[in-house]
Amino acid sequence: MIKKKIKLKDIAKELEVSISTVSKALKNSEEISRDTKEKIQAFARLYNYKPNNIAVSLKNKRTKNIGVIIPDIVHHFFTTVIRGVENYALEKGYNVIVCLSDESFDKEVINMEMLANGSIDGFIMSLSAGTEKKKDFNHLKEVTDQGIPLVLFDRVTNEIDCDKVVIDDIQGAYVATKKLIDEGRKRIVLLTTQDFFSVSLNRNLGYQKALKDAGVKVKDDFILKLPFMDVDDKAISEFLERTKPDAILSTNEIFGIFAMRVLQKKGFEIPNDISIIGFTDGLLAQHANPAITSVAQHGEKMGEMAAKMLIDRVENEEDEEPNYQTKIIAPTLIERESTF
Amino acid sequence: MIKKKIKLKDIAKELEVSISTVSKALKNSEEISRDTKEKIQAFARLYNYKPNNIAVSLKNKRTKNIGVIIPDIVHHFFTTVIRGVENYALEKGYNVIVCLSDESFDKEVINMEMLANGSIDGFIMSLSAGTEKKKDFNHLKEVTDQGIPLVLFDRVTNEIDCDKVVIDDIQGAYVATKKLIDEGRKRIVLLTTQDFFSVSLNRNLGYQKALKDAGVKVKDDFILKLPFMDVDDKAISEFLERTKPDAILSTNEIFGIFAMRVLQKKGFEIPNDISIIGFTDGLLAQHANPAITSVAQHGEKMGEMAAKMLIDRVENEEDEEPNYQTKIIAPTLIERESTF
DNA sequence: TGTTAACACGAAACCGTTTTCGAAAGTGTT
DNA sequence: AACACTTTCGAAAACGGTTTCGTGTTAACA
Known part of the structure; x- marks a missing residue:
């Protein structure tokens, strides 16, 4: 026993008024008398009338x-x-x-x-x-x-x-990199994605700017550009062995997590041996052990x-x-x- | 210079046919002659005609x-x-x-x-x-x-x-608990939420059933029911100190992660000292260190x-x-x- | 040549609202 | 009693499509 939804026409018929009157009454229009409005509104409430969104959308051209x-x-x-x-x-x-x-x-x-x-x-x-x-x-x-x-x-x-x-990605990466520099880190590497991501590009710029401002030379081979999906433990592992960093900046959350895992398995202590900062302050960063310092994107x-x-x-x-x-x-x- | 969307009426006027003809032609109706259909379809394609979803919804009563x-x-x-x-x-x-x-x-x-x-x-x-x-x-x-x-x-x-x-929550918890029992664990505790969650209730049942089937007595104080939000490190910590478990089953992902962190800070080794299994095979479980054995909910x-x-x-x-x-x-x- | 059927198309109703406009009824003024 | 306003309401168009049904035209056939 399906209860069909009631519509303006039904109310109009039942109360022996026109559809327009019902419509206006329900919008509390000044055009309609007090009595009629109350009668209609009461009836509508009783039968739980709700206007059909689609019809309203079509009429108003607003969805x-x-x-x-x-x-x-x-x-x-x-x-x-x-x-x-x-x-x-x-x-x-x-x-x-x-x-x-x-x-x-x-x-x-x-x-x-x-x-x-x-x-x-x-x-x-x-x-x-x-x-x-x-x-x-x-x-x-x-x-x-x-x-x-x-x-x-x-x-x-x-x-x-x-x-x-x-968000100001350049600034975010800059601040993060500066934090690592201020900690005294000398070999700060960057884990990022390919350049076509506008955000990665900007974070890369911020990283390089911070280094330059601190008088540190940017080394291209300190930057690892990974495909944005299917992260490869091995690529990260080899990169870390080659570059022997004392700090890592990751332009996303997941690369940082991967790097930390790789390092921990090799016996490194975070942050004693190596500091890590990631982007995107997500659950992974918050609940990792140790929890990861992150650039929050709000x-x-x-x-x-x-x-x-x-x-x-x-x-x-x-x-x-x-x-x-x-x-x-x-x-x-x-x-x-x-x-x- | 806003390009207004073209509608049936526009096509009809332009091609000097009726709206119904256009509508039918675009649906490839048999009623319309080959010539007219081609003409109309070509025109529609040229002007990139797309029917208005709202109007169609209203008419068809399907959104x-x-x-x-x-x-x-x-x-x-x-x-x-x-x-x-x-x-x-x-x-x-x-x-x-x-x-x-x-x-x-x-x-x-x-x-x-x-x-x-x-x-x-x-x-x-x-x-x-x-x-x-x-x-x-x-x-x-x-x-x-x-x-x-x-x-x-x-x-x-x-x-x-x-x-x-x-998902069969009882079964999931049963299998997980059995796995811990088979490992030789004797003090298996349960981390869960309050009972009004149907899923937690069932997982609790599965946990208890597995213990009973293995002839292990269920102890009520081996079960910690936490509020489902705002997890409390302290409550977990005290519970673990009191119960001194050698295995933990968590009815969700996050409680397990919290427990592991607490334990790791106290110097316990996972899984050497204590095994952990969680529910919800999410990112946290996958990327934790060590990665957490989980009941996947698909x-x-x-x-x-x-x-x-x-x-x-x-x-x-x-x-x-x-x-x-x-x-x-x-x-x-x-x-x-x-x-x- | 008249009848019929197939073909091609258009008029109009409809989906459920909103809104404009016109008009009936009532009120008040002279 | 005639006029001008208000007040209160309804008819109808509109939103942009779909679909039913009717109709004019043409071809086919007796």
């Missing part, structure tokens, strides 16, 4: 949905961003449609196209590895050309004119800011000159047990 | 969206479930709307109500702690009464008649199955007698370095 496209959800950073977006969205009465590009350009395009046909009021996204590698941003261009608001976060591109929120805050920027755009679409902004969040070095 | 409500997204298990759901959904042309209940009953209700008014074709969800504690399932009842398909996973209730997918598979069950229901709504199923996934013990 109250925002689309979030991220490369990977099994990743603490993106997960915290979603939480931030969700928090703000819920507060503003928006739903969050999450799509995963799986680091693939094609999936990113498919997902965008699926959502761009009316399903959402705006996008929040971080570029997939495939897209960063291919440098093809036509799908983003099409979306913005249609007037759909877009906010890019973390992995962004300046090929596209839109709102952005990023994902949740990023998500909230992105959501705020997006919803502001969505709700004030009239302003003709966009005046796009890029918010830069300052990273924070969280000192734990893997450094002094 | 091609599925709502997923989970307690927490910053949690590896749920995150893998979402990935599984996403995979299957994308394949079938569905979008996934993710809502977070934040372990709160109220948020769970709000989210359900937001989505239940036409935004989605069905729900996939795992109960929040608040709901499990309160044992109030009226919001679920209302949804199913309306004929909206619902699939519960992991944290389920038998108060509600619907499809479910769970979240991605669960997500895929839940999505499959839901979409099957959605697309075959005619069958009058529901005949709800509960799929039980067998857990797997993944042996790592924290046991012999």
Whole structure:
């Protein structure tokens, strides 16, 4: 026995008024008399009337949905961003449609196209590895050309004119490297990914800048660029044996964890023998033994800011000159047990 | 210069045919002549016509969206479930709307109500702690009464008649405990949460059953029930000092990690002195040092199955007698370095 | 040449709302 | 009694599609 949902027409028929009257009464319109409004509202409450979202969306051309496209959800950073977006969205009465590009350009395009046909009021996204590698941003261009608001976060591109929120990766790496230098470390190596990731590139720059500012020469063979997936214990192990570092900066969380494991198995003590700092202050860094000093990216805050920027755009679409902004969040070095 | 999206009416006007003709032509209807169809399709392709999802949804009463409500997204298990759901959904042309209940009953209700008014074709969800504690399932009842398909996973209730997918928690805990017994461990303690979590309860049962089957007496003070959030190092530490275990079974990932840290700080060697097995085969267990033997819950598979069950229901709504199923996934013990 | 059937297309209803506009009824003023 | 306002409500269009059904045209056939 399925209880069908009640609609305006049903209320109208039952109370012998018109649909328009019901609609207005439920919005407490001044046009409708006190009596009628009370009668209608009471009836609606009794039968638990809720307007159909789809019909409202079609009429208002507002879905109250925002689309979030991220490369990977099994990743603490993106997960915290979603939480931030969700928090703000819920507060503003928006739903969050999450799509995963799986680091693939094609999936990113498919997902965008699926959502761009009316399903959402705006996008929040971080570029997939495939897209960063291919440098093809036509799908983003099409979306913005249609007037759909877009906010890019973390992995962004300046090929596209839109709102952005990023952390200051150069600064983050700089501070981390400086911390290691100040500790007296002399052989500071960098574990990073290939260059097509905008974030890795910037972190690399920050690392080199800190070294230069301290009068330390940057050695190219102190930098290991690993593929971003399928991390290889062996590659790390060989690199560490060759470079014999006394400190490691990793541009992500996982490489640092791997390095620490390799070192611990070889009998090194962290941080006595070698200091380690990683990026992305995630669960792994927090719960490792010793806990790893990390550059926090404030994902949740990023998500909230992105959501705020997006919803502001969505709700004030009239302003003709966009005046796009890029918010830069300052990273924070969280000192734990893997450094002094 | 915003490029407005083209609609049926525009194509109709341009090609001097009716809207219905365009609609049919684009669906390759037999009613329309070859010539007209080709002309219309070519035009549509040229101008990149895509039907408006909202309008189609309103007409068809199908949104091609599925709502997923989970307690927490910053949690590896749920995150893998979402990935599984996403995979299957994308394949079938569905979008996934993710809502977070934040372990709160109220948020769970709000989210359900937001989505239940036409935004989605069905729900996939795992109960929040608040709901499990309160044992109030009226919001679920209302949804199913309306004929909206619902699939519960992991944290389920038998108060509600619907499809479910769970893992055999009793079995998982049984196998894990047996493994410890077979290793020769005599003082096997259990780290778990309060009883209102259905999963914890079952894991506790499995633990006790394995002990009994091996002729070991279950001691109540060998079981520590911690609040599910804000884990307390001190409580764990005191418990371990009091019980002096030679093996630990943790009903989740994090308690096991905490216990290992505490023990390592006290100088114990894992697994030489003490073996550890945890539930939820997440990143923490995989990357801990030593890596922790875990009972894998196969979240991605669960997500895929839940999505499959839901979409099957959605697309075959005619069958009058529901005949709800509960799929039980067998857990797997993944042996790592924290046991012999 | 008249009848019929196939073919190709269009008009209109519909999905469930919102909103504009017009109009009936009531009120008050002279 | 005539007029001008209010107040209160309903008809209808609109959002952008899908689908049913009717109809004009043409070809085929007796």
